[in-house]
Structures are given as structure tokens and as C-alpha cells.
Amino acid sequence: MSSGTATVMENAGPKVKKSVALSGVLAGNTAVCTVGRTGNDLHYRGYDIQDLARNASFEEVAHLLIHGELPTQSELKEYVRKLKQLRGIPAQVRTVLENIPAAAYPMDVLRTGCSVLGTVLPE
16 A cells, blocks of 8 residues: 555544443433433423323324424314315326335335425425
């Protein structure tokens, strides 16, 4: 190996190391999210993410993040109704998705749908 090659390899940058040195260190704090408050944890608006994952629906957590509190039953019903109204799929995207084989890998379908959506609604 020539000295030029060794220099290039040495200057390639530091090696990435996995470390637990920051375990338990407060990593972030916002009104929406707290990371590392009591160790290796994540809280949304004061609720432990593990509790939310076990006990709350997607819509409940979305409402919590956007509105600052978990919804009442009537608020949840209205929020779900509102979200359903926003779920329309343009006809061109629907056509493409309906023509993808049923056995296709879900992430491939999602990527394809997003790509087509980006051409139909570029904003």
C-alpha cells in the first residue's frame, strides 16, 4: 500500500462507535415530546409512549399531538369523521394501485402509490 493510499484511508473520517455513555441523559424536551426523562423513554404530551401504544388508537395519539390532550369520546368521533373526509385517493392513483399484483410487497405498493400521487398532486 502506498503512503498516498494510507493517507486517504486515515482521512476518511472517524469510525462510528456505538456507545451507551449517554444512556439516561435527557436528550430532548419540547411541549410535544420528552426523550430520556427517566432513562430510555419517550413521552408525548406527558404520556409514556408504551402506554399510548398499548391503549390508544392512532387517531387518539394524533389528536393528542395536534391538540395537546387526548380526545373525549365525542371529540374522537368527530376527529375520526374529519380524518375520513381527508382520505380521498385521486382516480389515477387508485387505478395504479388496483393494477399492482395482490402479492406485491406492501412497501413497494406504498412507494409506488406515493410516487404516482406526487405526479398527480405535485404540491
